[in-house]
Amino acid sequence: MNTLDEIAIKHGTDKSSLVHNYCNKYEKNLPFNRLDEISILEIGVLGGSSLNMWGEYYENSKILGIDINPDCKQYASNRVSIEIGSQTDAAFIEKIAREHGPFDLIVDDGSHMQSHVIFSFNCLFKHLKPSGIYVVEDASCSYWKKYEGGLHRIGTSVEYFKALVDAVNFLGLTQVSNINKHARREDLLIERIASENIDIRTDLESINFLNGLIIITKR
Ligand SMILES: C[S@@+](CC[C@H](N)C(=O)[O-])C[C@H]1O[C@@H](n2cnc3c(N)ncnc32)[C@H](O)[C@@H]1O
Numbered sequence: 001m002n003t004l005d006e007i008a009i010k011h012g013t014d015k016s017s018l019v020h021n022y023c024n025k026y027e028k029n030l031p032f033n034r035l036d037e038i039s040i041l042e043i044g045v046l047g048g049s050s051l052n053m054w055g056e057y058y059e060n061s062k063i064l065g066i067d068i069n070p071d072c073k074q075y076a077s078n079r080v081s082i083e084i085g086s087q088t089d090a091a092f093i094e095k096i097a098r099e100h101g102p103f104d105l106i107v108d109d110g111s112h113m114q115s116h117v118i119f120s121f122n123c124l125f126k127h128l129k130p131s132g133i134y135v136v137e138d139a140s141c142s143y144w145k146k147y148e149g150g151l152h153r154i155g156t157s158v159e160y161f162k163a164l165v166d167a168v169n170f171l172g173l174t175q176v177s178n179i180n181k182h183a184r185r186e187d188l189l190i191e192r193i194a195s196e197n198i199d200i201r202t203d204l205e206s207i208n209f210l211n212g213l214i215i216i217t218k219r
Pocket of ligand 1 (some may be wrong): 012013014015042043044045046047049050066068069085086087088109116
């Protein structure tokens with residue numbers, strides 16, 4: 001059986017070890033079985049290579065690619081749908097999520113503009129299934145000026161996800177009493193949250209920063 005990287009090389013996507021070397025990381029970090037009937041959304045179709053890669057690796061998957069370029073429509077096939085629109089268009093995102101979601105895996109390989117990456121995450125994360133995976137690719141764009149990046153610059157995706165780390169350790173006020181009676185990490189936060197009215201989300205299981213990839217797992 002071919003590895004994801006071998007399949008990526010065959011289809012010519014830059015996710016392979018010939019360019020970004022994401023596939024070995026995907027094989028280690030994605031929790032799905034290759035025969036699972038998973039639903040995948042990828043932002044950024046280009047020549048359709050990565051959609052074909054996912055389709056061959058997860059042979060029972062259903063795949064949606066979105067892109068602003070209408071030429072990408074030609075890469076639709078029996079298990080691959082293509083919708084044309086922008087990752088920055090909330091109405092478009094809601095429409096495709098309603099028609100094709102919820103998703104097990106969402107990969108953002110679109111414009112890589114930092115404001116777009118954060119905007120799309122905020123629109124799409126709620127359309128992931130529980131235990132679903134959201135991936136921001138080319139996280140190094142977070143440091144490039146032309147993608148609105150910069151080291152430690154507020155507004156980059158790396159800074160945005162760093163700031164969500166506290167939420168990984170927090171299950172939420174309502175769930176605390178149901179789990180156990182012992183002191184929990186949340187206890188440290190509850191007092192501050194109540195007194196300072198801090199908004200901490202409760203839907204993040206993990207945020208994994210890899211070279212070039214940010215992998216967020218939904219609770
Ligand atoms: C890096 S390429 C995708 C490569 C593809 N995923 C692969 O691995 O073969 C980026 C794609 O994002 C698309 N794109 C750029 N801005 C976008 C936006 N605002 N919304 C959706 N797609 C966008 C581009 O048209 C381009 O096809």
